[in-house]
Amino acid sequence: MPEHQTLVEVQGLKEYFQINTGFFRSRPLKAVDDVSFTIHKGETLGLVGESGCGKTTVGRTLLHLYKPTAGKIIYDGKEIESRESIREYRRKATMVFQDPYSSLNPRMTVSDIVAEPLDVHHLTANAKERHERVLELMGLVGLNSEHASRYAHEFSGGQRQRIGIARALAVNPEFIVCDEPVSALDVSIQAQVINMFDELQDKLGLTYLFIAHDLLVVRHISDRIAVMYLGRMVELADAKEIYDHPLHPYSQSLLSAVPLPDPKIARANKRIMLTGDIPSPLNAPTGCPFRTRCRYATAKCAESMPPFEKVADGHFVACHRVKEIN
Amino acid sequence: MALLEVNNLRTSFFTDAGEVKAVDGVSFFLEKGKVLGIVGESGSGKSVTAYSIMQILAPTGKIVGGSVKFDGRELVGAGEDVLRTIRGNKISIIFQDPMTSLNPTYTVGHQLEEAILLHTNRNRKQARERAREMLELVGVNEPDKRLRQYPFEHSGGMRQRVMIAMALACEPDILIADEPTTALDVTIQAQILELMQDLQRKMGMSIILITHDLGVVAQMCDEVIVMYAGGICEQGTADEIFYNPKHEYTKGLMRSIPTVGNDGQRLQPITGTPIDLLNMPKGCPFAPRCDNAMKICLTQRAERMQINADHAAACWVNVRDGLNAGKGGEANA
Ligand SMILES: Nc1ncnc2c1ncn2[C@@H]1O[C@H](COP(=O)(O)OP(=O)(O)OP(=O)(O)O)[C@@H](O)[C@H]1O
Ligand SMILES: Nc1ncnc2c1ncn2[C@@H]1O[C@H](COP(=O)(O)OP(=O)(O)OP(=O)(O)O)[C@@H](O)[C@H]1O
Ligand code: SF4
Ligand SMILES: [Mg+2]
Ligand SMILES: [Mg+2]
Numbered sequence: 086m087p088e089h090q091t092l093v094e095v096q097g098l099k100e101y102f103q104i105n106t107g108f109f110r111s112r113p114l115k116a117v118d119d120v121s122f123t124i125h126k127g128e129t130l131g132l133v134g135e136s137g138c139g140k141t142t143v144g145r146t147l148l149h150l151y152k153p154t155a156g157k158i159i160y161d162g163k164e165i166e167s168r169e170s171i172r173e174y175r176r177k178a179t180m181v182f183q184d185p186y187s188s189l190n191p192r193m194t195v196s197d198i199v200a201e202p203l204d205v206h207h208l209t210a211n212a213k214e215r216h217e218r219v220l221e222l223m224g225l226v227g228l229n230s231e232h233a234s235r236y237a238h239e240f241s242g243g244q245r246q247r248i249g250i251a252r253a254l255a256v257n258p259e260f261i262v263c264d265e266p267v268s269a270l271d272v273s274i275q276a277q278v279i280n281m282f283d284e285l286q287d288k289l290g291l292t293y294l295f296i297a298h299d300l301l302v303v304r305h306i307s308d309r310i311a312v313m314y315l316g317r318m319v320e321l322a323d324a325k326e327i328y329d330h331p332l333h334p335y336s337q338s339l340l341s342a343v344p345l346p347d348p349k350i351a352r353a354n355k356r357i358m359l360t361g362d363i364p365s366p367l368n369a370p371t372g373c374p375f376r377t378r379c380r381y382a383t384a385k386c387a388e389s390m391p392p393f394e395k396v397a398d399g400h401f402v403a404c405h406r407v408k409e410i411n
Numbered sequence: 412m413a414l415l416e417v418n419n420l421r422t423s424f425f426t427d428a429g430e431v432k433a434v435d436g437v438s439f440f441l442e443k444g445k446v447l448g449i450v451g452e453s454g455s456g457k458s459v460t461a462y463s464i465m466q467i468l469a470p471t472g473k474i475v476g477g478s479v480k481f482d483g484r485e486l487v488g489a490g491e492d493v494l495r496t497i498r499g500n501k502i503s504i505i506f507q508d509p510m511t512s513l514n515p516t517y518t519v520g521h522q523l524e525e526a527i528l529l530h531t532n533r534n535r536k537q538a539r540e541r542a543r544e545m546l547e548l549v550g551v552n553e554p555d556k557r558l559r560q561y562p563f564e565h566s567g568g569m570r571q572r573v574m575i576a577m578a579l580a581c582e583p584d585i586l587i588a589d590e591p592t593t594a595l596d597v598t599i600q601a602q603i604l605e606l607m608q609d610l611q612r613k614m615g616m617s618i619i620l621i622t623h624d625l626g627v628v629a630q631m632c633d634e635v636i637v638m639y640a641g642g643i644c645e646q647g648t649a650d651e652i653f654y655n656p657k658h659e660y661t662k663g664l665m666r667s668i669p670t671v672g673n674d675g676q677r678l679q680p681i682t683g684t685p686i687d688l689l690n691m692p693k694g695c696p697f698a699p700r701c702d703n704a705m706k707i708c709l710t711q712r713a714e715r716m717q718i719n720a721d722h723a724a725a726c727w728v729n730v731r732d733g734l735n736a737g738k739g740g741e742a743n744a
Pocket of ligand 1: 102114115116134135136137138139140141142143298366
């Protein structure tokens, strides 16, 4: 295996939201619970899992957009904790959002949207430099210079997503959290934006945490993939490895459920059906979070939380029975 | 005679900016017990085709031509009394946006029961039992509690499942499902698709499945219609469409999606921007984005041509390559 340089390291990350449950009463909603992983420099780590499992919260907490309830975030060897370190970190790590329609201010011109981070971080010396940098960024994402003075609402979904990405690139980031960046786009436009992420990574050496619910898109773009369930990370492995040999019972069902765009394969595909719904994170089961839907669950699964452990080179799984069932 | 016959259907919206020809000459047959997929770009007229069949268009929309026959009976121009016996009973629809189609002021259980009472021969008690059964069937936990709740108390996925339960509870001959699982997680999607397939086999129901997900189409559909700019650009069996696409838009679509086969390769996107129905090009509507467009494509629209018994497409490339077996032909390839 090639040597990897760690860029982002997350240890025991927790993000609990206090939810009001009545007069002066509240309960913690454990959106992210004790999650640890690393992201290598220059790689794309895909993050998948059902709606509400905590993907966005991981991304936001990782960027200190939410203050972590517990845990450590170490970037390039330095713990991000003090106000100073957070400020510096924000120039290296940024985010691209899902919805190209609502994440851009319709009353701002493209030029002002892209330049906003330049202004916030005082990255250009004068108006001329600012303008040149804006045009350069727009060029990077395949937008014309004539677009600069137009308003965001005049653009199609794919173009708006490009504007969002140009803005994210303004600070010259090394690391970008991409939260469902192509989900709102039409299929024919998705491919354009996916390719752009690929090309920017090659050109600028970027590192991505790529969150998406389309598992084929994630497989396509990611080097490694992490699977979450109910606030916990349950599996992490090389992208191809996890598709070919998922080891956690949840990943096995999740991946078998993906409809493949090939009629002969799709018809023959054996799906491992899950019954019922994902439990509420306010009422997470004891022990393994997946046990209420797991066909392998035993008494032990209700008693204790399975540790997230290495089962093969670069392959981590949190399941008491991983050895027996595979 | 097919169960549903759609012939040269044309539906327009009359807006301040002009006539929007949302559906422009759509023809197909749907046989009993078959699953027909409709795919195509956003805005290509998939939903409007469905709404036209049900005749539930927005006030500015109008069917301006063509015919829709259910079991031999013409629905275009039919009176409300006739349509009322068709909608829900014979043809049910699951809408793209579940929130707009549930009444926020009644409990979910009440709405399900009413639909069942209206469309099947059951009494109140049986309807209540059926409602509970259907919720269970679509994978809703604690169905008794859910039945007493209002739509806003349900998550998006839950509401979509209620809509599906409601459409299926009436045991229609045809289920039109407009992006029924797009908002759902894949594991829930798998449950719902399996449920639909199961009911389709057991009850001999026909399904029109509108989706942008080619994986869902591959898994579910016998036949596929590909739409572009209000028209059908290609139509055939699922195997023909996936393994032998014969319209440049379909070919582009297949190349632009990640598959297990194109691992590690760059995707090949369709370039350019989606069509503007108010500014339609003169020739083939896909010509401005087509890599293989010829002179004739820019001036003249290709007619639908048979490729083989299971397949028809409207693309000049097939004429150039001598692949067209004949003009027109049966609506369903
Ligand atoms: N600001 C917040 N306050 C309270 N609860 C929150 C907040 N943000 C998220 N949650 C809850 O935390 C859990 C995880 O949410 P999150 O948005 O991270 O999920 P996700 O995996 O990104 O889901 P999706 O795929 O739907 O985007 C959910 O139960 C959600 O309701
Ligand atoms: N009420 C309306 N008034 C004016 N134009 C409309 C109306 N409803 C639909 N249209 C137009 O008709 C065309 C077809 O719309 P339709 O909703 O059928 O597309 P679609 O193929 O279902 O797209 P999507 O995949 O986004 O659901 C679009 O160009 C749309 O803008
Ligand atoms: S720990 Fe038990 S319940 Fe959890 S996934 Fe493994 S077998 Fe299933
Ligand atoms: Mg999210
Ligand atoms: Mg639609």
